[in-house]
Amino acid sequence: MADLSGKHGLIVGVANKRSISWAIAQAAAAGGARLALTYPSERLEENVRELAAKLENPLVLPCDVSSDQQIADLTASLDREFGGLDFLVRGASFAPNDALSNPFLETTRDSFRIALDISAYSLVALTRAVVPLLERRGGGSVLTLTYLGSQRVFTNYNVMGVAKAALEASVRYLASDLGPKNIRVNAVSAGPIKTLAASGIPGFSNILQVYRDRAPLRRSVELAEVADAAVFLLSPASRAITGEVVMVDAGYHSVGI
Numbered sequence: 204m205a206d207l208s209g210k211h212g213l214i215v216g217v218a219n220k221r222s223i224s225w226a227i228a229q230a231a232a233a234g235g236a237r238l239a240l241t242y243p244s245e246r247l248e249e250n251v252r253e254l255a256a257k258l259e260n261p262l263v264l265p266c267d268v269s270s271d272q273q274i275a276d277l278t279a280s281l282d283r284e285f286g287g288l289d290f291l292v293r294g295a296s297f298a299p300n301d302a303l304s305n306p307f308l309e310t311t312r313d314s315f316r317i318a319l320d321i322s323a324y325s326l327v328a329l330t331r332a333v334v335p336l337l338e339r340r341g342g343g344s345v346l347t348l349t350y351l352g353s354q355r356v357f358t359n360y361n362v363m364g365v366a367k368a369a370l371e372a373s374v375r376y377l378a379s380d381l382g383p384k385n386i387r388v389n390a391v392s393a394g395p396i397k398t399l400a401a402s403g404i405p406g407f408s409n410i411l412q413v414y415r416d417r418a419p420l421r422r423s424v425e426l427a428e429v430a431d432a433a434v435f436l437l438s439p440a441s442r443a444i445t446g447e448v449v450m451v452d453a454g455y456h457s458v459g460i
Contacts, residue, residue: 206438215293217251217294226429227430229257231423234434238282239281239285240258244265248265256362287336287459288336289337291333292347293330293346296366297322299314302314302315318365318366323367326347342386343386344387346433347391348392348393351392353367355437371386393452418455423424
C-alpha cells in the first residue's frame with residue numbers, strides 16, 4: 204500500500220458502496236490520507252454520509268460539478284478545513300438515458316452538452332479551482348476515471364465514449380499546463396465493473412462476459428485492483444508519471460480479435 208500519511212485529498216464521484224471512487228477513498232484512507240467526499244444532490248447525500256462515517260475524520264460537502272459556484276464554495280471549505288490539498292480524484296460522469304439507449308447518430312444537442320459538461324469539463328473546472336490548494340503543498344496529483352470506449356466503439360456507450368475521449372485529451376493538456384507547478388494529472392482506465400453508472404448501459408452484462416472470455420488474464424477486474432492503481436498514482440511513488448492513461452483492465456485493451 205502506498206504511503207499517504209499526512210496527505211489531504213478530495214474525492215468527487217462517490218455514489219454508493221460499488222463506486223470506483225469509493226473504493227479509491229477506502230484505499231487512500233487506509234494509506235493514511237484524510238479525505239473530503241462530495242455529494243451532487245440531496246438524493247445521494249445520505250449514501251455518501253453513511254459511507255464517509257467509515258472513514259477517520261472525513262469532510263462531507265455538497266458539489267454539483269456543473270455549478271461553478273458550488274465548486275468555488277467547495278474549494279473555500281477545503282481551504283478553511285485543510286489549508287491545502289495533496290490530491291484530487293474526479294470520478295463523476297453522467298449522460299442522459301436517451302443518449303445511451305438510442306443510436307449515437309440520434310444524440311441530441313442537449314444530451315451531448317450535458318455528457319461533455321459532467322463527464323469531461325468538470326475535470327478542468329475542479330482542477331482549476333484546487334490548483335492554489337495543491338500549490339500550497341508544493342504540488343500534488345490529479346486523477347480521473349476513464350474507459351476504453353474513448354478509443355473503441357462499445358454498444359450503447361455512445362456519447363459517453365466521446366466524453367471520455369475529451370476527458371483523456373483534457374488529462375494531457377492539463378498535465379502540460381500544470382507540470383511546472385509540480386502537479387501531475389493522470390487517468391485510470393478500468394475494465395467494466397458493476398457500478399451505478401454501468402447499470403445505465405444496456406447490455407452491460409454482455410460486455411463483462413466478453414472481457415472474461417478475451418482478456419489475457421481471462422477475467423474482469425475488481426474494485427480493489429483499480430483502487431490500488433489509483434492510490435499509486437496519487438502517491439509520491441508515481442512522482443515522475445503525468446499525462447498518462449493507465450489501463451487496469453486485465454489486459455483487454457492489448458488484444459485484437
